[in-house]
Amino acid sequence: MSLADLSAAELSALHDDLTAQYADLKAAGLKLDLTRGKPSAEQLDLSAELLSLPGPDRTTDASGTDVRNYGNLQGLREIREIFGELLGIGPDQLIAADNSSLSIMHDSLVFALLHGRPGGDPWSGQQVKVLCPTPGYDRHFALSQELGFELVPVDLTADGPDLETIKKLVADDPQIKAIWVVPTYANPNGAVYSEEITRELVSMPTAAEDFTLLWDNAYAVHHLTDSEITPVDVLGLAAAAGNADRVFVYASSSKISFAGAGVSFFGGSPSVVDWYLAHLAKRTIGPDKINQLRHALYLKNADGVRDLMRKHRAIIGPKFEAVQRILTERLGDRDVATWTEPQGGYFISLDVAEGTATEVVRLAKEAGIALTPAGSAYPYGRDPGDRNIRIAPTFPPLPQVTAAIDGLATCVLLAAVAKLRQ
Template identity: 80%
Template sequence: MSLAELSAAELAALAEDLTARYAELKSAGLKLDLTRGKPSAEQLDLSNDLLTLPGTGQTTSASGTDVRNYGGLEGLPEIRQIFGELLGIPTEQLVAADNSSLSVMHDSLAFALLHGRPGGTPWAGQPHKILCPTPGYDRHFHLAQELGFELVPVDLGTDGPDLQTIKRLVAADEAIKGIWVVPTYANPNGAVYSEAVTRELVSMPTAAADFTILWDNAYAVHHLTDDEIAAVDVLGLAAEAGNPDRVFVYASTSKITFAGAGVSFFGGSQAIVGWYLGHLAKRTIGPDKVNHLRHALYLKDADGVRALMRNHRAIIAPKFEAVEKILAERLGAYGVATWTEPHGGYFISLDVVDGTATEVVRLAKEAGIALTPAGSAYPYGKDPADRNIRIAPTFPPLDQVEAAMDGVATCVLLAAVRKQLDGS
């Protein structure tokens, strides 16, 4: 029975029960954290062989490069080949960099701001806006804001963003220079961009000739089910549409091997890759090729990555199942929340009663449960409906995930009941 169907007496009784339950929760002295999508120590342990070059202590790549020395700006071919297959990108159109794809995003946007894209003018000398499918990745939004972009929200559905709104905006406004995209298991709602949606994005007319799709395939191989969705060939589709230079592709091994010591990637057309490397050469002499070789020797090939990710899945899938089970059992009957049941990625997107997300996060914090701030998945941290909360279940042990989510469910119900009482 939903809250709206309860009588005043039933609602008051439920409020009394939840208040008592919340008092018990606070007295338990919990210290639980569901804030960031980090791999657990158990997941990191899967790749401990990376702490030495697997096997022989090899220091020379297959091409004869001494990885201890300068050079090789584009990264080792071995690691580029492995991830080129996984991402659907030819090796020559993929650059392997250092540990953080966020750094690569920063560099590519900074290069466009300072120098313009190939054949274009610097973005910094003109108004520049960026489309932000929401709910979305807060670090994307913070980075763009830091670089002076105006953030323009557009709604994100299960198979991509609101195309009608996007087409209208990009056709009318030359200042819109790009759009953030997390195409596979998007952060936080698990959306998977369909090929049809991708075709529309790469082919649609835009007022800005240098409009750019910032294609962050962060979760390309992070599956939670047997249905291992293959990466869309976005560069091939863009070339077919006559816009080969429209896409910047990003990815990394951050949630595959070591989150703080992985390999990041940048991909694009040959013209875009040449442009990127030309500017990158002024910033660095080359990436950490020792780490590239270490990863190539450890992972061996694309199938090695797939096998490793199935071991990750065995660790984290039960945590996602626990979140979904507890939310269904505690909240399902009351009609106070909806949540995603993703097939991959690192997050569950929880929508609570409008106007209560901030209160839910506050209640949880006072009970010792840390959640990502309400609104963090929206540009400028402002969810106009104050309903979305991102749940990150991967880092804590399973028993802590269960305890935290039971507490979160109590907070969601309590906030909803109080709002209902205030409005009645």
């Protein structure tokens, strides 16, 4: 029954019952962590073979070049071919780098600040605003804020961003230089950007001639169902719209192989790739090509990646199913929360009763359940409704996920009932 339909006496009785449940929860001495979207040790073990590759007898790439030496700023072609097929990007329009796509995001934005984008002026002499679909990825927002950009939130639903608001903002304000996009299974709500939305983003008129789509395809192959979405050809659509240089594509193997020792990628038009490489050449002589070679040897081809990701799904799928089952059982008929049922990615976005997310996180912490801070999925950490909580169920073992979500549901109900009784 909905909490709103309960009488004052019924609410009081429910509050007493939930208070007792919460006391038992605290007494259990839990130490559970749902804060970050990390692969579990079981997932990392899937790629253990990487640790023995390429081996002492394999020191050259497919072209015969010694990977132990300097050079090849763009990275090994064989790894670019594998991930280019997965991302829908030709290998010549892709750069393979070191382990962190966040580093590439940082570098590309710093290059824009210091030197300007291809054909543009340096952003450093301008007031720069960045559109931030929310709820979104806290590290995108933190990086933008670190570089002095003003963060402008726009709503993101399960069907994509508020396109009409975006189109109006970018058409009217030349200070809006970019928008963050996680096009496939967005962090945290699992949104998937359709080809129609992508066409609008690459073709819409913008007051800033150097407006940029910061296209972070972090979860391009991270499916949770048999419906494996194919990434939209964003670079092809941008070129067809006459805005070939509008898109910076980012990706990595971080949640495919080893989270801390994978391969990251940057993609763009030929002129964007040339621009990035020209500035990158001042920072490094080349990437870790040995790591790129071991990945190419292990993964073999795009189908090798797809097969590996199905093994990941077999491990994390039951955890996502457990979250859905427990939230439905505990909260489904109470009208105090809604949550996403993502088809891929690493997160579930939970919206609790308005004005209670901070309290829910506090209650959970005191009961030994660590959650990402309330508001972290919003620019400056400010969720105007104090409703959103990001759930990251991949890292803990399934029994811990089950215990944590059941405890979280108790905290959600306790906070909601307490607010109704005020």
